[in-house]
Amino acid sequence: KPLFFDLAMNYLELPSLEDKL
Amino acid sequence: LIKAAYADVHKFGSNQEYDKAVKAVNRILGVAPEDQTALHCKVVCLMQLSKFDEAHKFIEKNRLNGVLTFEKAYCEYRLNKQQQALKTIDDGATEQPLEPKLKELRTQILYRLERYEDCLDAYKSIIKNSSDEFEDERRTNLSAVAANLA
Ligand SMILES: [K+]
Numbered sequence: 001k002p003l004f005f006d007l008a009m010n011y012l013e014l015p016s017l018e019d020k021l
Numbered sequence: 022l023i024k025a026a027y028a029d030v031h032k033f034g035s036n037q038e039y040d041k042a043v044k045a046v047n048r049i050l051g052v053a054p055e056d057q058t059a060l061h062c063k064v065v066c067l068m069q070l071s072k073f074d075e076a077h078k079f080i081e082k083n084r085l086n087g088v089l090t091f092e093k094a095y096c097e098y099r100l101n102k103q104q105q106a107l108k109t110i111d112d113g114a115t116e117q118p119l120e121p122k123l124k125e126l127r128t129q130i131l132y133r134l135e136r137y138e139d140c141l142d143a144y145k146s147i148i149k150n151s152s153d154e155f156e157d158e159r160r161t162n163l164s165a166v167a168a169n170l171a
Contacts, residue, residue, distance in 0.1 A: 002164065002165035002168045002169070003161055003165060004132065004161070004162050004165045005155075005158040005159075005161060005162055006129065007125050007129070007155050007158055007159060007162070008095060008098070008122065008125045008126035008129055009095070010155065011091065011121070011122035011125065011126075012065060012068055012069065012091075012092070012095065013065065014030070014031075014034045014061075014062055014065050014066075015058055015061045015062065015065075017027055017030065017031050017058065017062075020023070020024070020027040020058060021024065021027055021028055021031060
């Protein structure tokens with residue numbers, strides 16, 4: 001089975017907390 | 022309380038200590054259950070902890086489908102519900118062309134659905150239009166698609 005990377009997971013991030021801190 | 026808890030979310034999130042971050046988020050949701058930022062944070066933390074089923078249920082229960090399209094579709098992708106994941110993106114996307122994260126995920130879903138020709142076209146387009154640190158991995162994925170077409 002060919003190697004296949006999950007690149008979408010790299011886009012997962014917390015929202016900006018700037019106005020909450 | 023909320024400000025201190027958000028400081029913890031920020032600190033633990035930055036350190037990738039998502040189990041601690043989710044506890045801080047729960048403190049916020051205990052007093053502000055509709056806080057959209059906290060709801061979003063909880064989904065991301067659960068996903069980082071690989072709790073995709075729990076994250077997916079949380080999105081649906083809190084009616085976040087419209088705002089967290091990427092997160093919902095990614096959970097479905099990992100739960101091996103590829104047709105639903107594709108539908109989530111195609112129904113939920115407000116921008117055309119798709120924003121990069123949705124396009125990347127959609128392309129991976131096409132691979133899992135064995136729609137290799139569509140997947141190949143999508144990767145060619147992504148590779149042409151991107152310049153980030155994942156170019157090599159993307160070319161590896163393109164090779165995998167080509168191997169399945171051969
Ligand atoms: K490129």
